[in-house]
Amino acid sequence: MDTSLLQESTSPGTIIISGIFLMFFMSMVLLLFFYFSKKKVIEKELEKKNLELQYQQELIQATMEVQEEERKRIAQDLHDEISSKLNIVSINTHLLTNPDIPENEINLIRSTIIEQIGKALESSRRIAHDLLPPVLDKFGLDAGVKELCLECSNKLTKVKYTNAILFNYEDKTRHLHVFRILQELINNSIRHGNASDIAVSFDKADDAIVCTYTDNGKGFDVNEMKNKRGLGMKNIESRIIFLEGNITFDSEINKGCKVIFTFN
Amino acid sequence: MSILQILSCIGLIILLLNTGLYFIGFTRNGKAYKSFFFYLLFILLLQIIMQAHALLNKNNHYLSTYYLFFNFIFLSIFFYYLFYNIRAKVSSVIKYSGLAILSGLCVQYILNPQLYYNFNSVGFLITYSLLIVYSVIYLLELVSKKMTFTYIIVGMLVYFISSSLIFATATSIVSFDNEVNMLIWKINAVLFILYQLLILLEWIQAFYKKAPVREQ
Numbered sequence: 001m002d003t004s005l006l007q008e009s010t011s012p013g014t015i016i017i018s019g020i021f022l023m024f025f026m027s028m029v030l031l032l033f034f035y036f037s038k039k040k041v042i043e044k045e046l047e048k049k050n051l052e053l054q055y056q057q058e059l060i061q062a063t064m065e066v067q068e069e070e071r072k073r074i075a076q077d078l079h080d081e082i083s084s085k086l087n088i089v090s091i092n093t094h095l096l097t098n099p100d101i102p103e104n105e106i107n108l109i110r111s112t113i114i115e116q117i118g119k120a121l122e123s124s125r126r127i128a129h130d131l132l133p134p135v136l137d138k139f140g141l142d143a144g145v146k147e148l149c150l151e152c153s154n155k156l157t158k159v160k161y162t163n164a165i166l167f168n169y170e171d172k173t174r175h176l177h178v179f180r181i182l183q184e185l186i187n188n189s190i191r192h193g194n195a196s197d198i199a200v201s202f203d204k205a206d207d208a209i210v211c212t213y214t215d216n217g218k219g220f221d222v223n224e225m226k227n228k229r230g231l232g233m234k235n236i237e238s239r240i241i242f243l244e245g246n247i248t249f250d251s252e253i254n255k256g257c258k259v260i261f262t263f264n
Numbered sequence: 265m266s267i268l269q270i271l272s273c274i275g276l277i278i279l280l281l282n283t284g285l286y287f288i289g290f291t292r293n294g295k296a297y298k299s300f301f302f303y304l305l306f307i308l309l310l311q312i313i314m315q316a317h318a319l320l321n322k323n324n325h326y327l328s329t330y331y332l333f334f335n336f337i338f339l340s341i342f343f344y345y346l347f348y349n350i351r352a353k354v355s356s357v358i359k360y361s362g363l364a365i366l367s368g369l370c371v372q373y374i375l376n377p378q379l380y381y382n383f384n385s386v387g388f389l390i391t392y393s394l395l396i397v398y399s400v401i402y403l404l405e406l407v408s409k410k411m412t413f414t415y416i417i418v419g420m421l422v423y424f425i426s427s428s429l430i431f432a433t434a435t436s437i438v439s440f441d442n443e444v445n446m447l448i449w450k451i452n453a454v455l456f457i458l459y460q461l462l463i464l465l466e467w468i469q470a471f472y473k474k475a476p477v478r479e480q
Contacts, residue, residue, distance in 0.1 A: 011440075011444070012436065012440065013437075013440040013441070013444030013445070013447075013448070014444070016429060016430070016433055016437065016448060017444070017447065017448060017451070019429045020426055020427075020429050020430060020448070020451055023425045023426045023428065023429055024422065024425070024426040024455075026425065027421055027422045027425040027426060028422070030400070030421070030425075031403075031418060031421065031422070034403045034404075034406070034407060037407045038406065038407045038408075041407055041408055
């Protein structure tokens, strides 16, 4: 009985039928495998997109914060340096309207007015210069950076500048980003790094321009910087994105820092 | 009417519907679509001729030779154009391996002309395996991209893998007792219906009331 059952169940027809079902099952498994792989790939892509989005939002926020900071600074400058002086001018002018002032007082008031107006003028020129250096606007990036380096050089700090590039004057807006990045870097080196020697250079590499920035300041931990980026760093990063370039930071504590960025 | 006849009839009706539907978008779609339409038209004609043979009680084994050749030719062309813009390398591999297999089959038939009246098991096994490999490569491409013809390829994979055993052993199947023989052909008919339904689903999903797809 057992033998006949065994024979019956292993007839070629049964083998083929079970083979067909096995094949069908295998194809289903294969399809499921593809389906789940696709799902996984999509999930990974979504994750990546979300991270990108988050990063962009952070940058936008940083840009807005920088803008607000800048506005605050300008407001303060206007208030402290111009409004206060114009106030003195206004009071003194009112004093002049008084008919019973002796001649020597009039002369004193007049000289105060002239002095204060001169100071206000100087301040307004300085504020305008800080906002957009006229040299950069009129003579291009090379002259702008040269002036920036000269201005930042003093007894404590020396800023060296070399350039092997002839910049295209048409790229003014892009050059402003480069200028701001350098301004921020120099600012950081002097304020936080206590650097005494700073070097800025522009070189040509393939089809991009490479800017190398080095200082001999305190330096910082690059890994820590990645986790805790300040407003200035975020500002630099968003400008690099506008420039469609790349930036690398290389630094160790007490060994200065080296920043290389490229743009077109 | 036996169950097998009913199943074949359903398969034929869906095939007829598919051929008609795919004809609608014939002019505004790419070369892959066009070759797939010709493939559908060919199997439709072959099915009709087969049914006619069955009705007249004539031996239809020689038709399997045409099925073997044209099934492979049309689907190779289909895959060739499908991969043309995605992976040019695969496309050229399909071209050369297709030509090699076809010439091999021709040699086989020249050496053994008697094969024309029989089921060519080896031929079916080789051509089916190759088509399965093409489908798997296409599915691999699908993992990271969104492309058309997904359901068709899925249907092809399931149908070809499952029925490859039937076609490879068709000569011996005939020698089994009638019940098993009929059961196997019924399974094949059900698989064919499933395949045709997936082709129909593809048309509904990708080509129904939609702008013409890009050249593929």
